[in-house]
Amino acid sequence: MRRPTLVAPPLVRDHVAGGDRSTRALIDLDAFEGNVRLIRDLVRPGTDVMAVVKANAYGHGAVPISRAALRAGANSLAVATVDEAAVLRDAGIADPIALLGAIDLSEATRALRLGLEVTVGSVELLDALAAAARVVPLPKPAAVHLKVDTGMRRYGVLPEEAVALARRIDRDPLLDLAGVCTHFSSADDIEERPAIEQAVRFDRCLATLREAGIAPFRAHVANSAAALRSRRFDYDLVRPGIALYGLPPSRDIPLPLGIRPVMSIRSRVARVVPLAAGDTVGYGRTYAAERQEHAVLVPIGYGDGYRRGLSGLGWVGIAGRRAPVRGRISMDQTVVSVPDGVAARVGDDVVVLDGDPQWGAPDATTLADLLGTIPYEVVTGIAARVPRHYLRGGALDAVVVPGAGKVGRSHDPDPL
Ligand SMILES: *Cc1c(COP(=O)(O)O)cnc(C)c1O
Numbered sequence: 356m357r358r359p360t361l362v363a364p365p366l367v368r369d370h371v372a373g374g375d376r377s378t379r380a381l382i383d384l385d386a387f388e389g390n391v392r393l394i395r396d397l398v399r400p401g402t403d404v405m406a407v408v409k410a411n412a413y414g415h416g417a418v419p420i421s422r423a424a425l426r427a428g429a430n431s432l433a434v435a436t437v438d439e440a441a442v443l444r445d446a447g448i449a450d451p452i453a454l455l456g457a458i459d460l461s462e463a464t465r466a467l468r469l470g471l472e473v474t475v476g477s478v479e480l481l482d483a484l485a486a487a488a489r490v491v492p493l494p495k496p497a498a499v500h501l502k503v504d505t506g507m508r509r510y511g512v513l514p515e516e517a518v519a520l521a522r523r524i525d526r527d528p529l530l531d532l533a534g535v536c537t538h539f540s541s542a543d544d545i546e547e548r549p550a551i552e553q554a555v556r557f558d559r560c561l562a563t564l565r566e567a568g569i570a571p572f573r574a575h576v577a578n579s580a581a582a583l584r585s586r587r588f589d590y591d592l593v594r595p596g597i598a599l600y601g602l603p604p605s606r607d608i609p610l611p612l613g614i615r616p617v618m619s620i621r622s623r624v625a626r627v628v629p630l631a632a633g634d635t636v637g638y639g640r641t642y643a644a645e646r647q648e649h650a651v652l653v654p655i656g657y658g659d660g661y662r663r664g665l666s667g668l669g670w671v672g673i674a675g676r677r678a679p680v681r682g683r684i685s686m687d688q689t690v691v692s693v694p695d696g697v698a699a700r701v702g703d704d705v706v707v708l709d710g711d712p713q714w715g716a717p718d719a720t721t722l723a724d725l726l727g728t729i730p731y732e733v734v735t736g737i738a739a740r741v742p743r744h745y746l747r748g749g750a751l752d753a754v755v756v757p758g759a760g761k762v763g764r765s766h767d768p769d770p771l
Contacts (some may be wrong), residue, residue, distance in 0.1 A: 407596030615712025636682030672715030
């Protein structure tokens with residue numbers, strides 16, 4: 356396994372490209388592609404993989420991650436909003452893209468223009484879609500997925516409404532019933548029974564659709580947790596998200612061997628902050644040093660998604676050791692205390708988040724536990740202003756600042 360090495364950058368670089376802030380997210384594309392292949396090999400042969408890349412690919416960067424997913428064998432992509440899909444189409448991605456949830460009725464036309472597979476979970480959206488299909492020139496009938504609510508009580512029609520809606524889609528010459536799907540409320544729970552009960556309800560619904568003579572479609576239910584726990588939930592395609600990013604859906608669902616975390620957050624020491632006994636640190640003076648401390652400033656804060664809730668709780672890794680956060684996390688800056696015996700200086704590497712404990716930093720699940728949330732929210736919350744550095748073969752492949760459009764390296768105008 357190749358890990359990105361922490362090498363000191365040369366002091367003078369060609370800064371045409373930008374994205375050279377010390378605080379950055381390293382995104383290991385080899386790890387991501389390995390995870391896609393691992394999930395593809397895990398499911399039953401013939402089961403398609405729809406890679407879920409919503410919310411800017413869980414903070415990892417939608418375009419490079421989508422390309423990597425397709426390269427590694429994903430059959431299609433899934434996003435949450437029409438705007439997210441438009442970003443992928445603008446980047447030239449022509450592969451199938453499904454919208455997982457509700458869209459505004461007014462967006463039906465744009466969704467069809469972009470060639471998206473809309474998931475219908477209400478009669479109203481089906482009405483809007485059928486009307487839009489009569490306005491937008493379509494090269495072929497628009498692919499539609501019918502979402503059935505088998506217990507989540509979120510998006511989807513009830514099983515008893517499914518036949519009527521499926522029939523309408525099936526009979527509309529401008530629409531194509533590509534899929535029928537449902538979503539589990541607690542596939543990541545240690546207790547498997549609720550997921551099994553939902554799957555049984557879904558099976559009954561599928562049987563009714565078949566009895567009603569609805570044309571063949573693809574059935575799908577599995578998020579990462581379901582795909583990791585049992586082949587019972589494969590159906591015709593799986594929709595993994597979090598596992599592709601190398602993160603476990605919950606503490607109860609261990610990741611299979613070989614799945615690797617994709618994101619690491621790095622920074623560099625910006626200033627040495629001498630602390631004498633009695634000195635307080637930061638806003639509100641919430642921390643007072645009891646003795647002399649070697650503290651340093653890290654240019655990361657809640658404006659980067661390094662959440663303020665980690666004040667006094669979190670730590671970063673410096674020289675492989677834990678350096679605890681002192682005082683409050685500001686919008687752009689955080690002070691940490693360097694352990695005795697480590698002589699941290701300006702420019703030294705700081706590891707803020709990493710899946711490998713050797714760096715002394717917490718992983719996404721640990722940060723999530725500290726914050727009372729889940730790793731999904733930790734990585735999705737990494738702000739747009741944090742440059743994403745894409746690694747391939749352990750080397751820098753491209754830099755993207757989501758908040759500033761794509762930033763290519765000066766020697767390579769279109770690296771991805
Ligand atoms: C987000 C989402 C997924 C992926 O879930 P993970 O837990 O990240 O694997 C699958 N299906 C639907 C409908 C979703 O909204």
